[in-house]
Amino acid sequence: MRTLKRLLAAALVTTAIAPATMLGTALAAKTSLIMGMVLEPPHLDPTAGAPAAIDEVVYANVFEGLTRIGSKGEVMPGLAASWDISEDGKTYTFNLRQGVSYHDGSAFDAEDVKFSLDRARAEGSTNAQKALFAGIESVTAKDANTVVVQLKSPAGNFLFNMGWGDAVIVAPETAEGNKANPVGTGPFKFGSWVKGSAVNLVKNDAYWGTPVALEKATFRFISDPAAALSAMLAGDVDAFANFPAPETIPQLQADPRFKVVIGSTEGETILSTNNTKPPFNDVRVRRAIAHAIDRQAIIDGAMFGLGTPIGTHFAPHHPAYVDLVNQYPMDLEGAKKLLAEAGYPEGFKATLKLPPPSYARRGGEIVASQLRKIGIDLEIIPVEWGVWVPEVFKAKDYDLTIVSHTEPMDIGIYARGEYYFNYSSDAFKDTIAKLNETTAEADRYKLMAQAQTIITGDAVNGFMFQLAKAGVWNAKVNGLWENSPVQANDLTGVSWSD
Amino acid sequence: MLLFLVRKTLWAAATLAVASVLVFAALEIVPGDPAQVMLGINATDEAVSALRQDLGLNKPVLERYFSWVLGMLQGDFGKSYTYSVPVNELVADRVTISLPLALLSLFISTAIAIPVGLYAAARRGSLADTGIMALSQIGIAIPNFWFALLLVYFLAIWLQLVPAGGFPGWEAGFLIALKSLLLPAVSLALPQAAILSRVTRSALLETLGEDYIRTARAKGLSRRATIWKHALRNAMIPVLTILGLQFAYLLAGTIIIENVFYLPGLGRLVFQAISLRDLIVVESVVMMLVATIIVINLMVDLAYLWVDPRLRHRQS
Numbered sequence: 001m002r003t004l005k006r007l008l009a010a011a012l013v014t015t016a017i018a019p020a021t022m023l024g025t026a027l028a029a030k031t032s033l034i035m036g037m038v039l040e041p042p043h044l045d046p047t048a049g050a051p052a053a054i055d056e057v058v059y060a061n062v063f064e065g066l067t068r069i070g071s072k073g074e075v076m077p078g079l080a081a082s083w084d085i086s087e088d089g090k091t092y093t094f095n096l097r098q099g100v101s102y103h104d105g106s107a108f109d110a111e112d113v114k115f116s117l118d119r120a121r122a123e124g125s126t127n128a129q130k131a132l133f134a135g136i137e138s139v140t141a142k143d144a145n146t147v148v149v150q151l152k153s154p155a156g157n158f159l160f161n162m163g164w165g166d167a168v169i170v171a172p173e174t175a176e177g178n179k180a181n182p183v184g185t186g187p188f189k190f191g192s193w194v195k196g197s198a199v200n201l202v203k204n205d206a207y208w209g210t211p212v213a214l215e216k217a218t219f220r221f222i223s224d225p226a227a228a229l230s231a232m233l234a235g236d237v238d239a240f241a242n243f244p245a246p247e248t249i250p251q252l253q254a255d256p257r258f259k260v261v262i263g264s265t266e267g268e269t270i271l272s273t274n275n276t277k278p279p280f281n282d283v284r285v286r287r288a289i290a291h292a293i294d295r296q297a298i299i300d301g302a303m304f305g306l307g308t309p310i311g312t313h314f315a316p317h318h319p320a321y322v323d324l325v326n327q328y329p330m331d332l333e334g335a336k337k338l339l340a341e342a343g344y345p346e347g348f349k350a351t352l353k354l355p356p357p358s359y360a361r362r363g364g365e366i367v368a369s370q371l372r373k374i375g376i377d378l379e380i381i382p383v384e385w386g387v388w389v390p391e392v393f394k395a396k397d398y399d400l401t402i403v404s405h406t407e408p409m410d411i412g413i414y415a416r417g418e419y420y421f422n423y424s425s426d427a428f429k430d431t432i433a434k435l436n437e438t439t440a441e442a443d444r445y446k447l448m449a450q451a452q453t454i455i456t457g458d459a460v461n462g463f464m465f466q467l468a469k470a471g472v473w474n475a476k477v478n479g480l481w482e483n484s485p486v487q488a489n490d491l492t493g494v495s496w497s498d
Numbered sequence: 499m500l501l502f503l504v505r506k507t508l509w510a511a512a513t514l515a516v517a518s519v520l521v522f523a524a525l526e527i528v529p530g531d532p533a534q535v536m537l538g539i540n541a542t543d544e545a546v547s548a549l550r551q552d553l554g555l556n557k558p559v560l561e562r563y564f565s566w567v568l569g570m571l572q573g574d575f576g577k578s579y580t581y582s583v584p585v586n587e588l589v590a591d592r593v594t595i596s597l598p599l600a601l602l603s604l605f606i607s608t609a610i611a612i613p614v615g616l617y618a619a620a621r622r623g624s625l626a627d628t629g630i631m632a633l634s635q636i637g638i639a640i641p642n643f644w645f646a647l648l649l650v651y652f653l654a655i656w657l658q659l660v661p662a663g664g665f666p667g668w669e670a671g672f673l674i675a676l677k678s679l680l681l682p683a684v685s686l687a688l689p690q691a692a693i694l695s696r697v698t699r700s701a702l703l704e705t706l707g708e709d710y711i712r713t714a715r716a717k718g719l720s721r722r723a724t725i726w727k728h729a730l731r732n733a734m735i736p737v738l739t740i741l742g743l744q745f746a747y748l749l750a751g752t753i754i755i756e757n758v759f760y761l762p763g764l765g766r767l768v769f770q771a772i773s774l775r776d777l778i779v780v781e782s783v784v785m786m787l788v789a790t791i792i793v794i795n796l797m798v799d800l801a802y803l804w805v806d807p808r809l810r811h812r813q814s
Binding site for chain 1 (some may be wrong): 528529530531534535536537538539540541542544545548549551552580581582583588591592647650651654655658661662663664665667757758759760761762763766767770773774775776
């Protein structure tokens with residue numbers, strides 16, 4: 001076999017394609033990384049768009065915020081070296097780092113922070129997470145290195161919010177051009193963007209902090225799962241933070257060239273339920289559904305075994321997570337009894353609208369077959385995101401749908417009465433209000449636990465599983481994140497071992 | 499001849515006008531708001547409406563239609579909602595891949611199909627002919643993306659001779675860029691070659707049965723000379739028709755192959771733009787493709803005139 005391979009290779013090398021093959025293979029000590037990504041960002045300004053792909057390229061690499069989120073979801077100092085919080089929890093004084101400059105050479109100071117935060121919360125702002133800034137009363141640049149942020153009311157998660165990609169600090173001179181030519185303060189500078197193909201970043205030699213080991217980082221966009229596998233096997237790509245072909249993970253695990261790391265994300269994948277639409281307005285019906293869902297079967301069937309069962313809307317890797325998976329154990333007879341009590345002894349018909357991701361499309365078929373066992377007959381309606389958002393999310397015209405809620409620490413959405421679940425609970429709203437006013441960590445965790453218990457008690461949605469992150473990278477690459485507490489590919493600690 | 503050209507041009511203009519209305523109306527009906535898609539589900543209504551204002555989506559439908567058409571007449575195809583760069587620029591980037599890829603696969607498929615079709619026709623019924631026809635049947639039956647995956651497996655993963663996909667850009671060097679187009683071009687070309695060789699063979703066989711061929715042979719011309727001088731040219735009409743169709747397909751219909759090799763071509767641009775509701779890109783690119791296909795058809799019509807003098811007389 002080996003001889004045949006050599007012969008074939010020799011034969012082909014002598015053909016016209018030979019001269020070019022010789023070039024790419026010369027290996028020096030590696031200081032460049034090619035990272036595969038499934039989706040291409042539409043532009044590169046994290047303050048003007050929701051797509052995760054934007055943050056996955058620029059967060060922590062090109063742009064930095066006052067705080068930043070670490071690999072375990074912890075809040076770390078960013079452009080603010082330290083901060084003081086007033087007694088009443090409403091005044092935050094940020095002490096900024098000195099000697100920081102933007103990639104175009106201009107200096108960073110407190111006015112830039114004021115500009116960035118004011119721009120994000122301004123009237124005509126197109127920031128996709130404008131709600132993060134809604135609690136800000138005023139931003140004042142006290143002196144060049146001190147910024148004072150006054151909040152309308154205490155917000156326990158304010159420092160975490162300032163670590164989002166949507167809250168990065170930009171310069172007034174370059175803010176409008178950031179979509180095509182991002183100018184930040186990070187350890188990498190924007191190099192070039194071959195639309196549809198790749199974004200190149202280069203090392204920022206004038207970086208204020210610890211310099212990065214990589215000279216060059218390339219994000220290459222490969223949307224097809226089979227192509228992603230080929231690119232990995234052929235060595236065209238060094239790493240995939242989130243590998244799109246879970247069915248091929250065993251093959252990659254068996255290959256010593258690669259390291260496969262199954263981590264966790266912030267994606268709670270749930271069977272979202274319209275809580276005001278009959279028959280789902282009856283908690284017995286929702287509990288019956290909870291009793292009929294076999295989470296492991298969904299994870300195995302739809303996600304090739306990757307994913308962690310959840311019993312509530314909270315990330316299992318978070319210290320405040322409460323394991324409520326067994327609150328509604330698999331119990332078809334019990335489920336049928338609950339349905340009968342609610343007035344549906346024969347079950348009923350409903351629709352299940354499924355957006356494009358495979359967790360929804362494949363998971364939805366399994367959910368439908370599981371619910372059929374208790375007499376709930378679901379009609380599956382596949383929809384595009386462009387339809388899902390106005391129809392399901394905005395107009396709330398749906399019975400059931402499956403979505404992964406990927407925003408970090410987003411249990412607060414259950415307190416918004418108008419949110420698409422149509423869930424309203426005064427006890428829950430009180431808990432979240434208290435949580436917002438609490439800054440002490442231990443107390444916050446207690447309130448978070450309480451919040452989780454309430455929504456599980458009400459069986460608001462079918463809580464299914466936490467989306468896994470299947471990282472695959474060259475075994476010689478170090479420093480890539482195992483989990484993704486924020487949607488980012490933080491390359492600041494990445495290096496090659498020889 | 500002049501009349502023919504004038505008539506064809508008028509016809510083309512009318513087609514374009516109708517197409518512009520259809521394309522615009524179709525995308526107007528498709529549900530989904532570009533601003534909402536860009537800002538995602540957590541966006542406030544205020545932010546979405548601010549973005550709609552920025553993108554000019556709040557203007558009345560007719561105003562948007564006419565400003566789009568007027569812009570196109572002046573060569574301005576609008577600005578992409580998502581990328582915020584002119585559509586012209588986006589398309590220009592993609593054409594540097596799609597056009598060479600289409601030409602390269604057309605070249606490969608013609609270079610294989612015409613000689614093979616000729617050979618099979620000239621030796622009709624022989625073992626070689628049967629073999630070629632069986633192979634071409636397989637060529638048509640095999641989906642090109644599957645064939646592409648095989649090529650990737652052998653040449654890129656096993657032998658590591660060519661990259662598994664991607665396009666480094668022409669600035670990386672002519673040979674390097676060409677090399678990355680080689681596998682996709684071959685995977686596109688082979689099924690096309692299979693069809694083309696069958697068409698060539700049957701067209702030639704049909705011509706070989708004509709009276710004038712018998713006459714040519716009767717006056718003592720060799721078999722080979724008859725085929726080259728009399729039969730081939732007359733057999734070219736159906737071949738040209740197929741070539742025209744294939745070129746149009748290769749330019750715009752290669753989305754699956756572009757996905758397999760993650761090439762940023764025109765097909766993927768349109769596909770992406772549809773899912774992101776970047777309507778202006780979809781509309782403008784579709785119009786450009788309609789125009790291109792009209793031009794290709796016109797060229798095919800002209801080529802008919804060139805190979806068949808009888809048509810020339812009929813036209814004038």
